[in-house]
Amino acid sequence: MANLLDVQNLETQFQTNEGIVHAVNGVSFALKEGETLGIVGESGCGKSVTVMSILRLIPAPPGRVVAGKAFYAEQDLLQMPDDELRHLLGSHISMVFQDPMTSFNPVLTIGRQLIEPLEIHQGMSNKHAYDRAVEMLSLVGIPNSRERLSAYPHQFSGGMRQRVMIAMALICSPQILIADEPTTALDVTIQAQIVELVKRLREELGMAVIWITHDLGIIAGIAQRVLVMYGGLIVEEVPVVELYTNPRHPYTIGLLASLPRLDAMEHRRLASIDGLPPVLLEKPASCPFAPRCQFVLEHCLHENPPLRTVGIDHYAACWVDPDTRKER
Amino acid sequence: MAATDILIRVENLVKYFPIMRGIIFQKQIGSVHAVDDVSFNIIEGETLGLVGESGCGKSTTGRAILQLQRPTSGHVFFKEEDLVTLKRNDLRKMRRKMQMIFQDPYASLNPRMTVGEIVGEPLTIHGIDRGKELQDHVDQLLHMVGLDPAYANRYPHEFSGGQRQRIGVARALSVNPSFVVCDEPISALDVSIQAQVVNLLEDLQNELHLTYLFIAHDLSMVRHISKHVAVMYLGIIVELTDRDELYKHPLHPYTKALLSAIPIPDALAEAKRQRIILQGEVPSPVNPPSGCRFRTRCPIAQKKCGESKPEFREVGSNHYVACHLV
Numbered sequence: 001m002a003n004l005l006d007v008q009n010l011e012t013q014f015q016t017n018e019g020i021v022h023a024v025n026g027v028s029f030a031l032k033e034g035e036t037l038g039i040v041g042e043s044g045c046g047k048s049v050t051v052m053s054i055l056r057l058i059p060a061p062p063g064r065v066v067a068g069k070a071f072y073a074e075q076d077l078l079q080m081p082d083d084e085l086r087h088l089l090g091s092h093i094s095m096v097f098q099d100p101m102t103s104f105n106p107v108l109t110i111g112r113q114l115i116e117p118l119e120i121h122q123g124m125s126n127k128h129a130y131d132r133a134v135e136m137l138s139l140v141g142i143p144n145s146r147e148r149l150s151a152y153p154h155q156f157s158g159g160m161r162q163r164v165m166i167a168m169a170l171i172c173s174p175q176i177l178i179a180d181e182p183t184t185a186l187d188v189t190i191q192a193q194i195v196e197l198v199k200r201l202r203e204e205l206g207m208a209v210i211w212i213t214h215d216l217g218i219i220a221g222i223a224q225r226v227l228v229m230y231g232g233l234i235v236e237e238v239p240v241v242e243l244y245t246n247p248r249h250p251y252t253i254g255l256l257a258s259l260p261r262l263d264a265m266e267h268r269r270l271a272s273i274d275g276l277p278p279v280l281l282e283k284p285a286s287c288p289f290a291p292r293c294q295f296v297l298e299h300c301l302h303e304n305p306p307l308r309t310v311g312i313d314h315y316a317a318c319w320v321d322p323d324t325r326k327e328r
Numbered sequence: 329m330a331a332t333d334i335l336i337r338v339e340n341l342v343k344y345f346p347i348m349r350g351i352i353f354q355k356q357i358g359s360v361h362a363v364d365d366v367s368f369n370i371i372e373g374e375t376l377g378l379v380g381e382s383g384c385g386k387s388t389t390g391r392a393i394l395q396l397q398r399p400t401s402g403h404v405f406f407k408e409e410d411l412v413t414l415k416r417n418d419l420r421k422m423r424r425k426m427q428m429i430f431q432d433p434y435a436s437l438n439p440r441m442t443v444g445e446i447v448g449e450p451l452t453i454h455g456i457d458r459g460k461e462l463q464d465h466v467d468q469l470l471h472m473v474g475l476d477p478a479y480a481n482r483y484p485h486e487f488s489g490g491q492r493q494r495i496g497v498a499r500a501l502s503v504n505p506s507f508v509v510c511d512e513p514i515s516a517l518d519v520s521i522q523a524q525v526v527n528l529l530e531d532l533q534n535e536l537h538l539t540y541l542f543i544a545h546d547l548s549m550v551r552h553i554s555k556h557v558a559v560m561y562l563g564i565i566v567e568l569t570d571r572d573e574l575y576k577h578p579l580h581p582y583t584k585a586l587l588s589a590i591p592i593p594d595a596l597a598e599a600k601r602q603r604i605i606l607q608g609e610v611p612s613p614v615n616p617p618s619g620c621r622f623r624t625r626c627p628i629a630q631k632k633c634g635e636s637k638p639e640f641r642e643v644g645s646n647h648y649v650a651c652h653l654v
Contacts, residue, residue: 042518042519042520043518157609159609160609187381187382187545187610188381188545188547188586188589188590189381189585189586189589189605189606190609191589192588192589192603192605192606193605193606195591196603196605214518214519215591216519216593217548217590217591217592217593218591220591220592220593220594220595220597220598221591221595221598221599240595241595241596243595244593244594244595244596245594245596254520255519255520256593258519258520258522258523259519259523259548259593260526260548260549260551260552261548261592261593261594262547262548262551262575262587262590262592263592263594263597264551264552267552269527269530270523270526270527270552271523272520272521272523272524272527273520273523273524274524276488276490276521277518277520
């Protein structure tokens with residue numbers, strides 16, 4: 001399958017009072033047509049900053065994309081003139097944010113906000129745009145969609161608001177949907193509704209999805225391929241089944257061992273990862289996970305491992321083979 | 329279970345919050361039925377998990393047990409003592425025996441107090457220690473929760489989320505309580521840090537013979553830490569049993585749906601699962617549905633579910649359910 005989006009060596013930094021924070025330190029990945037790519041990691045690992053950088057949504061200052069390329073349809077999104085990019089965002093590539101409460105304009109009706117992309121990107125007349133908005137709201141499962149168009153964001157519950165958000169993102173039939181922790185603010189039963197919704201829409205509309213989350217449970221049910229991020233780097237790129245059956249990076253292994261499972265047979269002590277995630281005031285010169293790693297070797301403290309092939313479509317940035325505890 | 333093993337006995341606990349209108353001439357126009365007739369026991373030395381979605385009344389239940397919010401009606405017995413009828417001074421003495429660990433380690437610690445002051449404050453208030461003894465005691469508490477006693481002079485903002493939660497644990501345990509309400513103690517923490525705090529809570533329970541009420545919305549974590557689990561929905565407990573029974577043989581349709589909605593971190597297991605996707609959302613607790621509160625979203629609801637409230641009854645050994653159709 002062809003690559004829809006191709007990101008190469010992305011680096012993003014933030015100027016803060018404490019110094020320069022190296023949030024993303026050379027991230028490369030590709031998104032294939034029609035697939036769901038999961039990006040997982042803990043807070044501060046750079047997962048959101050990565051996609052925000054690609055879409056040039058990083059507030060500058062303090063943020064700055066210092067290096068990298070992001071090709072979409074043979075054009076580099078990072079070099080493109082602003083007005084061309086604006087034409088792509090919302091129509092070819094769109095985004096759903098974590099907090100459905102703060103991502104709407106509270107003083108405009110849902111209808112007004114839904115049809116805006118249609119009028120701007122497709123030059124649709126008001127009447128046609130309204131019909132399309134009604135259609136879209138029914139598609140995401142909002143009852144009485146025609147009446148609901150004149151409602152304001154605060155009149156919707158959290159789950160419903162996230163549905164409207166998704167309708168807005170999909171209204172111009174984008175090829176890429178980027179979902180940044182779309183269910184984190186929602187309850188589990190509502191989360192299940194939203195996950196099912198996105199899965200169904202992806203199949204119906206044939207788009208590719210980038211799903212960012214910190215929840216290794218959700219990603220199991222939705223993604224085909226997963227990037228695990230730590231310290232502003234991709235530490236493992238893995239097909240979703242292998243993520244759980246054969247994790248190769250010590251961080252991924254540790255993270256999975258620290259999760260209690262609903263289908264666990266008996267009580268076991270959770271394996272915790274000692275220590276804390278790195279404060280990225282310097283670009284990591286050695287492996288960023290080394291201080292917390294149970295497999296750490298001398299080499300890890302001197303050189304940052306690149307992503308290397310460890311299986312079919314499976315890459316890990318680690319010097320060590322966790323089976324033998326020796327350098328690979 | 330022998331009656332003597334029961335540490336906390338909650339009987340018909342009700343907590344309504346009034347909704348007022350008007351500024352000077354205030355008038356009550358309704359009430360939020362946050363907790364509506366809840367009864368359960370917590371056995372000494374065990375953990376009862378209390379799960380449910382946001383707004384179901386689980387935190388209010390925890391607070392009402394500790395009398396941080398006085399219940400509208402009902403009783404809470406700590407051993408033989410009814411906390412609801414206690415006067416302020418007597419209640420204050422009881423607080424030594426029951427403490428709380430809060431959800432947000434960023435909001436629950438006073439930013440202007442040093443860690444030593446935070447952890448030592450309950451000891452001073454209850455007149456347990458002073459001077460050098462107090463300092464030693466604080467050092468010992470910090471050591472117990474895995475923090476370096478040298479940190480006693482630092483302020484909360486110098487610590488990470490997981491470390492702050494350890495400070496919260498040290499403060500709660502400073503007065504040597506026997507019962508601790510843990511109100512979502514790990515939900516604000518990162519995944520790799522959650523396991524650290526849960527392990528700490530488990531170790532302390534074994535060491536100090538603590539009894540926990542563990543409130544959470546994360547069912548996999550509740551399953552991990554609890555002996556018994558109660559599932560709440562819109563102010564009532566819909567199912568209560570021991571954890572293995574609950575996860576193997578859930579009876580209430582809400583419990584079944586809730587369990588099926590929890591993702592399992594394993595793609596193969598996940599692909600085989602049948603999901604029960606509940607329609608709609610939780611109704612408002614101001615005006616809860618008549619009869620069974622879950623009937624508006626229940627996949628198997630029948631006519632009688634709207635007519636009468638299902639009784640919370642024992643259907644198997646130690647397995648309680650509130651559903652007409654079980």
